[in-house]
Amino acid sequence: xxxxxxxxxxxxxxxxxxxxxxxxAVNTPITIPLNPKYQPDPHRWVCTCPHFVKSRFLICKxxxxxxxxxxxxxxxxxxxxxxxxxxxxPLLVPLDSCPPHITTATRTQQVRVNEGEIxxxxxxxxxxxxxxxxxxxxxxxxxxxxxxRMLTHIKNIHDFCDSLEYQIQFNDYRMxxxxx
Numbered sequence: 001x002x003x004x005x006x007x008x009x010x011x012x013x014x015x016x017x018x019x020x021x022x023x024x025a026v027n028t029p030i031t032i033p034l035n036p037k038y039q040p041d042p043h044r045w046v047c048t049c050p051h052f053v054k055s056r057f058l059i060c061k062x063x064x065x066x067x068x069x070x071x072x073x074x075x076x077x078x079x080x081x082x083x084x085x086x087x088x089x090p091l092l093v094p095l096d097s098c099p100p101h102i103t104t105a106t107r108t109q110q111v112r113v114n115e116g117e118i119x120x121x122x123x124x125x126x127x128x129x130x131x132x133x134x135x136x137x138x139x140x141x142x143x144x145x146x147x148x149r150m151l152t153h154i155k156n157i158h159d160f161c162d163s164l165e166y167q168i169q170f171n172d173y174r175m176x177x178x179x180x
Contacts, residue, residue, distance in 0.1 A: 011076065014057075015075060015076070017056075017057075018057050018059075018075065018078075019075040021055070021056070021057055021059060022057075022059060022064060022070075022075070025059055025060060025061040025063075025064040025065070026061075026064050026065065026069075028061040030061055030062065030065060034062070035049075037049075037162065037166070038062055039159065039162070040060070040062035040063050040066050041159075042063050042066040042067050042094035042095070043085070043094055044084045044085055045058070045063060045084060045085035045086045045087055046063075046084060046085075046086075046159065047060050047062050047063050048159060048162050048163060048166070049062055050166070053163075057080075058086045058087075059087075066094060066095055066096075067092055067093060067094050067095065068091075068093045068094075068095060070089075070091045070092065071091055073091075074089055074091045074092070077089060078092070164179070
C-alpha cells in the first residue's frame with residue numbers, strides 16, 4: 001500500500017470511515033461497571049456487545065479502548081482478516097500483556113483440580129531431589145500447552161453460547177434453522 005509503484009493511487013474508500021469510527025469509539029465513554037455480558041477480548045479482537053456485531057468494521061468502544069493508542073500510520077497500514085483476529089497491525093497491542101483466558105490464577109486452579117495428574121513448576125521429586133533419569137519438565141510443558149489450547153476452545157464455546165442467548169430476543173427462525 002505504501003510502496004512506491006510509480007503510479008498515484010488513492011487509499012481504499014473504507015479507510016476514512018474506519019478511522020472515523022475508530023476515533024468515535026476511542027472518545028465514547030464506557031459505563032462502569034461494565035455489563036457482565038460484554039466480554040471484550042482484544043487478543044482475539046472479539047466482543048460480545050451488540051455494537052460489535054452491528055459494526056461494519058467489527059470494532060467497538062470496549063476493544064478500541066483496550067489497546068494502546070495507535071499512531072496515524074496505523075490507519076494507512078492496518079489489514080483486515082477474514083478470521084480472528086479481524087484486525088492485524090504491529091501497533092495494535094492490548095493493554096494487558098497476556099491473554100485473559102490464560103492467566104497464572106487459571107494455571108494454579110488447574111493444578112489444584114488435577115492434583116494427582118499434574119505437578120506445578122515449584123514441585124520437585126518425592127524426596128526433594130530432582131530426578132535425573134526422566135525428563136518430566138517437557139511433559140509438563142506439553143500438558144500445559146494442551147490445557148491452554150483446551151481453555152481457548154472452551155472460552156470460544158462460552159462466547160458462542162452467550163451470543164446465542166443474546167439472539168433469543170429476536171426470535172429469528174432462520175438462524176435457528178441454520179443452527180440446527
